[in-house]
Amino acid sequence: DAGVIQSPRHEVTEMGQEVTLRCKPISGHNSLFWYRQTMMRGLELLIYFNNNVPIDDSGMPEDRFSAKMPNASFSTLKIQPSEPRDSAVYFCASGDSMNTEAFFGQGTRLTVV
């Protein structure tokens, strides 16, 4: 298995633009997580899905952030409009119901200028 695949790996955008981050979880996994990592705040859970349904989105910072999981093999995290303070590394992770660990993608480094 190729593991969790995130795209793009790097994104540089101007303030006010829409940004879409993509994630393909490991085949067969039914949990999917979006995390944000910054120097100031460390790793923060933004949202997680179980069987494509959002379970907890309390970590989504504000309405500018939205996440979808239209099927078991794809998820998106969208920021509209983007702001410089959204600059961070965004990680996607997936897991299955038989085990408790999660497997992480390589991350998307977002820079908003």
Place this chain on the structure above:
Amino acid sequence: AQSVTQLDSHVSVSEGTPVLLRCNYSSSYSPSLFWYVQHPNKGLQLLLKYTSAATLVKGINGFEAEFKKSETSFHLTKPSAHMSDAAEYFCVVTKKAAGNKLTFGGGTRVLVKP
């Protein structure tokens, strides 16, 4: 509610000497506990996990951790540090009943001196 505290934000060791990274957790039920490692500009890799089986858990790259319920601790150790161990390490607790939501500690950055 569950939480994790990593007692050291930075640890510096000499190559060939032991490494100890300390972690305490808080959980109202039997937790699953993990250690993840993150090398610079990389994703997070699972080092080892505890899921209520043996209390001494062995992981990759010579690391091991011991679950001590009485102390609510899950410290990570390695007998002899290698330069490639320089990275950030995260202690994590999770709850299977809640879709395996992971709660991360603040991380410990390890520096290995030659």
